[in-house]
Amino acid sequence: MFSADQIADIQGFNKVYQNLLKQIDSAILETGYTLTEKDVLLEISKTERCTANILIQQLNIDRSYMSRMIAKFEKHGLIEKTLSQTDSRIRYIRLTELGHKEINRLADIQNNHISAIFNKLNDTDQNNVWQAMVMIRNKLSEANDVITIRPFAQSDIEYVISRHKTLYYAERHLSGTFSAYVDEIVYNFVEKYNDRTDCLKILECNGVPAGSIAIAKVNKDTAQLRFFMLEPEMRQRGFGNRLMDMALDFCRNKGYKTVFLLTITAQIVARHVYETHGFHKVASYDKSEWGNGVIEERWELEI
Amino acid sequence: MFSADQIADIQGFNKVYQNLLKQIDSAILETGYTLTEKDVLLEISKTERCTANILIQQLNIDRSYMSRMIAKFEKHGLIEKTLSQTDSRIRYIRLTELGHKEINRLADIQNNHISAIFNKLNDTDQNNVWQAMVMIRNKLSEANDVITIRPFAQSDIEYVISRHKTLYYAERHLSGTFSAYVDEIVYNFVEKYNDRTDCLKILECNGVPAGSIAIAKVNKDTAQLRFFMLEPEMRQRGFGNRLMDMALDFCRNKGYKTVFLLTITAQIVARHVYETHGFHKVASYDKSEWGNGVIEERWELEI
């Protein structure tokens, strides 16, 4: 239990830090973009196959407001809209060259501001402050984030495809061939999805999707683990293991004898989760069509 | 120099913490008060002899906006305005009973929210996070606050009186007799103020007054140190010593042989500054008319 003095200290911290955040914010505002606009642009840049609806869910923004913002971005040449071939209600949003330039500019401003603030500290202080921040962040997230794991809904399909691709793209530089492959397997999976044999769980952090895992029936005894993914900020906090536990429980309940998964060599963090759950590598295949030197691995677990 | 990864960590911290601040803010907003209104009410409650102008300066708020806010507070019975006897442009603002109740309610909401967030941590984590916050706060303030020490202007008179009284009141529970005494001595001091023999410096933090110190001539050889004051958040950061250095330099330059000051026994922090600058206690008088058991002390320094 905190004393009144300690709470006063925290209020003091809040005041100082709020001030600092305001400084960064006002630097952004000088560019002519709203903070919300900045967030939206950033989210678009982070999202493959982005739609207005994904943005609305991910950022908790009013639909009408979003619609107008997107219209404005289009008018200013920051984004391009393309109609979906499969569902003509949906318009995909993609950053243009100019859009990328602008979001980079905004990110630079933010980074430079942070650098400027922290470079006034000497090296030891910089290090101490940084470590303290990481510690606080982890402790507070751990204690306050509302985490739920729920079955997938139709609206999650776009999320799973989009984020799966984005995260692999961003972190592993995979090619367009991989992208088409993901589209196909996700749509195939959802189409054939059967409650009794398959499973697709969505991890939500504070009401926003932040990870996924799936089990797909291959035959009576064999299941494939798929779409295992965690947003970067959710990693190293045990959620990977929790998702994996749920998926393997599902497999045990359904009587599968073997679970396998396909992954690429570079996915080091995920490998660790696989290993701790008893998976072992049984084969590897060259997949250079997905990117230079990419090797796909097959891991298996006997239940 | 920070690495890109470290900056990303800090961005992550900012995001998490901004979110947390937003939560607290939205709890305040639920009461029907704007965040700005909350700040203004708080500042009114902290300020003796409060005027709209003090609030404008202290909080950097537009005059018209402030005027309307104050009108609203008055209409809702949170404050009372009284015309100044000496300057009929000035209207003094004082919280009513209801106003105090409301500001306490707001403060409680904020404190409870903070408590709720931190009580989810275990004791060690609570302690670590608290210490880390205090450390970050100090380092960042140290590095980023813009501190200036400047001669006083007419507009500072109200500040010096108001804060001097408020801080003594709040921290030492002094009586109304003391209050009248401060009014008198400040007005006397300013009236008789002479650039060549007297000195009144204002410490500013980010453009906002945050402390003061003064030297008043008593006779050719003797000066009195007065109005030595620091806002709580500015203490323990060396500003007391800096102000004291400036004041004593002034005394040396003007050829004073003796500097004395009057203080009350309870002012432990200030005593330390006095001692390190060579002052020693020469007498003490009973001042129970200022409050129960208050003892005034006279300290002197031979230059």
Add this chain to the structure above:
DNA sequence: GACAATTAGTTGACTCAGTCAATTATAACA
């Protein structure tokens, strides 16, 4: 296969915090 219910996105009308500029009333200055 038709009709109800959903979902993606748009449009209209509005709210309300905050700003800019002009005005009144008093005090200070020279």
Add this chain to the structure above:
DNA sequence: TGTTATAATTGACTGAGTCAACTAATTGTC
């Protein structure tokens, strides 16, 4: 005594964000 500065108010406005109604396409169901 007229000019300048200051305290406070009033008027007219901006612009981020909200609420609700609407269109158009899709899905679910009997």
